Amino acid sequence: MTSYIIRRVGQFVLVFFAATFLIFSMVFAIPGDPIRALAGEKPMPDSLRQTLVQRYHLDEPYIVQYWYYVTGVLQGDLGESFNQRPVLDIIKERFPRTLRLAIYAFIIEMVIGVTAGVWAGIRKDKFLDSLVKVSTVAVISIPIFVLGFMAQLFIGVRLGWLPVTAGNPPSLYGYLLPAIVLAAVSLAYVARLTRSSVVENLRSDYVRTAKAKGLSRRRVIGVHTFRNSLIPVITFLAIDLGALMGGAIITETIFNVPGIGQALYQSVLGQEGAVVVGIVTLLVIIYAVANLVVDVMYAVLDPRIRYD
């Protein structure tokens, strides 16, 4: 197990360099002049322009720029935005909000998704099962931005149950609607995955054995079926936690949550290369760590899997 983790961390280093290099290249390839974008409509003196170009190494080949950037990152310096704010500061300010949003969404997704899935699974082909199946297909088919605006319109404006935007700084209450919208699609996947997993396991030989042992229905389902059924679900949930943090761009923009997704969106528009690369690097790290955790968790949940 230890050697497996060491190997995985080695792969992780590779993923880090490959991902940052790719992102850096893509940002570099965006057409347009970032210095001009900074100045907007106003004219800019040539001397200032020269200083800025030199400070951000914009006159160097992009391989060199990447080198400057990576050495900075390894020293804990993610660079700074054009208005001279360290990218690390932006992340420090914004990331906790995204994290909170992601965790709320994750809790909603896990609790409701797994409950609905188990419920539907043990009542296969009954009314509740059909209800879960139909509603999850509906949610999965609707794009998240449509879902977001609809939630804003109906729950926020017409019914007035929850705030339309998160507010700044966001309140716990304000997080609720964006968290529900962010969770919705994953929740539907979790419910479906849990359902099919439960249905499949209920048919398995070892569940029949558990019944033949004279165990109660509660124990047959709660112990002998549940643990096996959760193996694929937990895998999905762990990867999804990474996706929720990175995938909040649309939701944060719709609900005006001042988190990392919104910052990313704004800096892409402003061609703030350093900020974009900094944030995306963070997301890549989160994603890679989530994957590592999933792989290790597999072995804990399913003793048939051992890494040697």
Added chain:
Amino acid sequence: MTKVTPLDTAVDPHSADTGVLLDVRDLEVEFRMRSGTVKAANRVSYQVDKGETLAIVGESGSGKTVSAQAIMGIIDSPPGFVTGGEILFRGKDLLKMEEKERRQIRGDRISMIFQDALTALNPVFTVGWQISEMFQKHRGMSKSEGYKRAIELMNLVKIPSAAERVNAYPHEFSGGMRQRVMIAMAIALDPDVLIADEPTTALDVTVQAQIMGLLADLQQQTGMGLILITHDLGVVAEVADKVSVMYAAEIVETADIRELYRHPYHPYTEGLMRSLVRPDHKGGRLSPIKGSPPDLLHIPSGCPFHPRCDYVQDVCRTDDPPLREILEGRTSACHFAEVFSND
């Protein structure tokens, strides 16, 4: 100290000894599916007494497993339903019992071993955990006491270094050892009746003999009734006292094992015996029964065996012969049982 009920003085709520231990009478099981209703057990009757081994023989799909699952009460429902008959255990009808009462018998007084121990054991729990569960849930023992008993049982079924292997998972055992674990779990509470559903089919030949030997030993030690479900007449010859032959959801012949081999009273039984691989027939050709077993959705009219029977007459195509007593302790469902057996 938690309350511990020792194995040998286990309280049996149904100790009223009246007649045979397990008496299945005219059992009917149906599977209702979209494609139609299948009768998977049709007027199935058999008895098992203390210390006795009854073999139920038949091809796959003949309904032998379904009747056993009906005794256990583990038929998937829907689609399966027990639609008639009685299953008397110590004189009490299991089918009329409350689920709670029945559950106390299931796994405790009547238990079952399945064909493939790899899939029949839960992959995410250790074998010790799974055996111990029997003691914890049926006898209210503590976990440590349950594990102690699990080790004793693993020794009893001859699993080497049981004390170390108690914490191993099913996939870490060989096929034969896994089936021993399954057996240990089934006999944990010293049941009155053990149903073994093709316990050796998934194993290779040398291991098959070991497992059958183990079951025979355990039966001698405990005096339990054993129902052995198999398609292998060779296995039956070695261990069974009585044989019931099933074909197309019905029992077609029941006999004492020696009588059966000396003299089958049903053409299907005769066909099964002719298709056995025997050392004295070395070099000769096997003579399998022609055709294939019927689809239970489309059971032939009259005697279900008539399309494959060498002795078929007109009456066989129209009238389904009832199971009737030919001699004492021998039944056959063939119109020409007496005539046929005189050949």
